[in-house]
Amino acid sequence: MLRVVVVDDEELMRSGLQIILGSAPDIDVVATCDGPGALTTVARHRPDVVLLDIHMPSTDGFGVLAQLRALPVPPAVAMLTAFASDDYVHTALHLGAAGYLLKDTDPEQLVREVRALAAGGRPLASSVAPSVIEGFLAHGAATSGAARAVAVLGPRERRALTLLGQGLTNTQIAERLQLAPSTVKDHLSALMAKLGCLNRVQAAVIAERAGLLERPGGQV
Structure with missing residues (x-):
């Protein structure tokens, strides 16, 4: 329950x-x-x-x-x-x-x-989602530093960030990475701290601006 x-x-x-x-x-x-x-x-x-x-x-x-x-x-x-x-x-x-x-x-x-x-x-x-995404995309620190922030991540961290940016839950990310949900929760907390993110929305924006997410037509 x-x-x-x-x-x-x-x-x-x-x-x-x-x-x-x-x-x-x-x-x-x-x-x-x-x-x-x-x-x-x-x-x-x-x-x-x-x-x-x-x-x-x-x-x-x-x-x-x-x-x-x-x-x-x-x-x-x-x-x-x-x-x-x-x-x-x-x-x-x-x-x-x-x-x-x-x-x-x-x-x-x-x-x-x-x-x-x-x-x-x-x-x-x-009704509020577009303004949230636009607000974070327009934020200088979140955009200009995205590529540099992602560059220091390891392969598994980049993969976790990509899945987070795609909107997957912790459970779904755990299944993709073949990890325990509790482990994924700890990894994501550490990842967001490393990126200087306050929440998942900011992390998703960094993933988008760094080119980690697929765009229409299947291109990354």
Whole structure:
């Protein structure tokens, strides 16, 4: 069972999400809470995934995100909000959010996104994904240094970066590299640290700019 905690200041939203996600046979919403109770609730229940609102009257969602990411074993945290602001998206990703979803997401799609989060995926709402990619592509450090950064990687590191850039989950990368998922998780963390990436989106952009990903027509 995938263990999920929902953090939102609106009780109706918390209840609705609990019903939607709880209807899936493999998802257990172990707790819901408002912003001030997030850290204690997550530490107590140790969920795989946290869905976190941004705008909460008593608490800043980004502050909660930073606290959750500082836990010894942090869960995968996705922002679930009504706001598709580019600044919010970029801030969330820089602080370590694993995904950015909108509250008008189709219920069945939301269930799929939670599963993807638990498997190491990094889902983004379709309406914000283009601006995220464009923002990182335009970032000087991520583009000008891509080739130099990749040049110092070993063959297996380059292969792992390529698979990550193609959007594969940790489990899928483990299958391709014939490694244990836990080993892949450690390798990817070390790889992103080596590249100076804060998250998988930045690593994927480096892979793209360094020419590691296939382009239409099968060319690399």
